[in-house]
Amino acid sequence: MPKPAEVLDRDAEWRMLEEIWERARPDLVFAVGRRRVGKSFILSRFARQVDGIYYQATRRTEAEQLAALSRIVGARFQDAALRRGINFPSWEELFAYVTDRAGGNPFLLVLDEFPYLAAAAPALTSIVQSAWDHDWQKTGMKLILSGSYISAMNQLEQIDQPLYGRRTAKLIVNPFGFxxxxxxxxxxxxxxxxxxxxxxxxxxxxxxxxxxxxxxxxxxxxxxxxxxxxxxxxxxxxxxxxxxxxxxxxxxxxxxxxxxxxxxxxxxxxxxxxxxxxxxxxxxxxxxxxxxxxxxxxxxxxxxxxxxxxxxxxxxxxxxxxxxxxxxxxxxxxxxxxxxxxxxxxxxxxxxMGPVFEEVCRDFVRRTHRLPFRPIRVGEWWDATSQNQVDVVSMASGGELLVGECKWGRVTAAHLATLRQRANMLAAELAGTTRVHLALFTGRGEADDEVRRAVAEGTVLLITAEDLRDR
Incomplete structure (x- = not known):
């Protein structure tokens, strides 16, 4: 199904939701991400695409939450009584109604900011467990529990919690890279x-x-x-x-x-x-x-x-x-x-911008296909004295390293000399290094003549701000 134009990027997340929707089985999905990361935005748009139900919980009492969701369910199924304020008496009744009206077909129910619901209704996770174990196993129900309170969402998966071992997928909505x-x-x-x-x-x-x-x-x-x-x-x-x-x-x-x-x-x-x-x-x-x-x-x-x-x-x-x-x-x-x-x-x-630019460069190394190898690890390094550090270190399985220095301004021969010295120190600390690639990152796209010569000779890579924008 087409992704709405207003959903920028999020192609992987949208594909994951599509795959979940198309599976011929029930699903219990946890969706996790910081506030304002776009989690609610993508879930609400997907629910609209598949004609499901999306509900965002707030800090209200259990009765108020149940009443609000009852009205949304009534609007979705064109039930006049529910729309006019006849509420479900319990969560069990609400889930049973939705299950019955779905008629065994795939149906999406998103409960966003679920930790607010769970706080207002402490028995709700046990009720979801019971519905999952006994009522939904032969249905097409797709329940997504979403939350910005990441600690509370992670707690749902602890061994002493009712929903332990029951989720079928986890959607992690990360912040955007540069x-x-x-x-x-x-x-x-x-x-x-x-x-x-x-x-x-x-x-x-x-x-x-x-x-x-x-x-x-x-x-x-x-x-x-x-x-x-x-x-x-x-x-x-x-x-x-x-x-x-x-x-x-x-x-x-x-x-x-x-x-x-x-x-x-x-x-x-x-x-x-x-x-x-x-x-x-x-x-x-x-x-x-x-x-x-x-x-x-x-x-x-x-x-x-x-x-x-x-x-x-x-x-x-x-x-x-x-x-x-x-x-x-x-x-x-x-x-x-x-x-x-x-x-x-x-x-x-x-x-x-110094530390921001360094992290943007590390993120570029994680995702780009333009460097000599695809990394298995990306990070940084500093020695025991903290006097020598390397902004970007990328490691390949065969012992290859990419070692990079990041400068928000121009890069010079002095930066290249320091990078070479620290690359040797880093390689000495690692066993099994087979080859070291050097890289200079510049936020201005400017380099002196000696750096340009090294780039032309192929002994160092020069990566500019424009390169970092490549997707």
Whole structure:
């Protein structure tokens, strides 16, 4: 079935939904992804395509949720009584009604933000288990349970939970990489597209705020630096719905955004002993807010002591690095947004974009077919002293390595010399290296004569910002 034009990219996710729909069996699917990642958008559009039922739960009582879903079911099956407010007395009755009306044919029911439903109706997961085990095994029922509360969705699969071992598929809706994010801003040159990605982040719900009629500074001023801007406080409240102890988690995020990426640095900045932060750090990692990074050479990553923590979403990193200082100083609303761009954000762009550009380059290496080999692992490396690091490391099964240096500006002979030295150090730490490929990534597409000669000789690859946009 054709994917609607308003669903940008998401080809793999749409194909997976099509495959689930076409299977001659019932399915119980878990769909997981951060808020504003586009999860609800694609599920609601797919439900419309197959004439199914889509319901997004809210923080209401069980009776209110059951009443709201009863009306939606009534509208789908043109049942006048349900549409006029005669509600199902129980979830069992609702599921039985839908099953009966589907008549054994494939039928899609999407319960979005399912953790809200489960919180309001604690017995609901057991009711779904019973329906799955006894009523749906010989039907074409396709039930998708979706949620942004990733920890709660993961909990559904624990061995002590009613739905353990019953899901037939899991749809993970990931944020956009740079190449897909660029589709939201075709009016910009690649340099501005990268900066927009670094400020607005990788969530479709944020990228869709970019106004094609405005320049990048105008968009940033309106959405990020104005008191009425849509994103001026989103990062400040992104966790409020998921935990009552959010202030500790926000402090951790702010510490990381401020440059404290090690365990000791974070604990010192937050003012808590290490043990008190272990669970919040793990929770933020599970919620896909931060990433725990170790050198690619580590044999046992979970036990490694060489750990750095990074914020995954560029928007969240930018907000906690820059916008929060303007909020705390009372500058938002006092100083014109355009002036804040000119005097605060603009001069700091090179520092903001350095780590963003590095991650964009690593993502390019993961997905491109233009490099010497397809990797089995992609990451980065730093030595035990943290004095030497490599931005991009790609490993192949036969012992080949691609080692890359990322520069937001131009690349020079000095960068190439440093890369060669560090590539040798990295290869020495790895056993079985058979060949090393060197790569320089430049955000400006500029390189000096010596680098150009090395590229012409085939001893180094030069990858520009335009290359990173290839899909």
């Amino acid at each position: 190449a897909d994010a660029a589709l939201f801003m075709p009016q910009y040159g690649v340099r501005d597209q990268l900066v927009a990605y670094g400020l607005f982040g990788h969530l479709p719900g944020h990228l869709s705020l970019l106004d094609a009629e405005r320049s990048l500074p105008q968009n940033a001023a309106a959405a990020l630096l104005s008191p009425s801007g849509r994103l001026v406080d989103d990062a400040q409240h992104m966790l409020d719905a998921f935990t009552s102890d959010a202030h500790v988690h926000y402090s951790i995020i702010e510490a990381i955004a401020g440059g404290e990426q090690t365990w000791s640095g974070i604990t010192k900045r937050v003012g808590r002993v290490g043990g008190a932060l272990q669970r919040p750090l793990q929770w933020l990692e599970e919620m896909q807010v931060i990433a725990r990074i170790v050198p690619i050479t580590e044999r046992n990553p979970r036990r490694s002591k060489r750990v750095l923590y990074r914020i995954i979403d560029p928007y969240v990193a930018f907000w906690h690095r820059t916008v929060i200082r303007l909020v705390n100083a009372g500058s938002l609303g006092l100083v014109e947004p355009e002036r804040l761009w000119d005097e605060v954000v603009g001069p700091d762009l090179d520092d903001i």
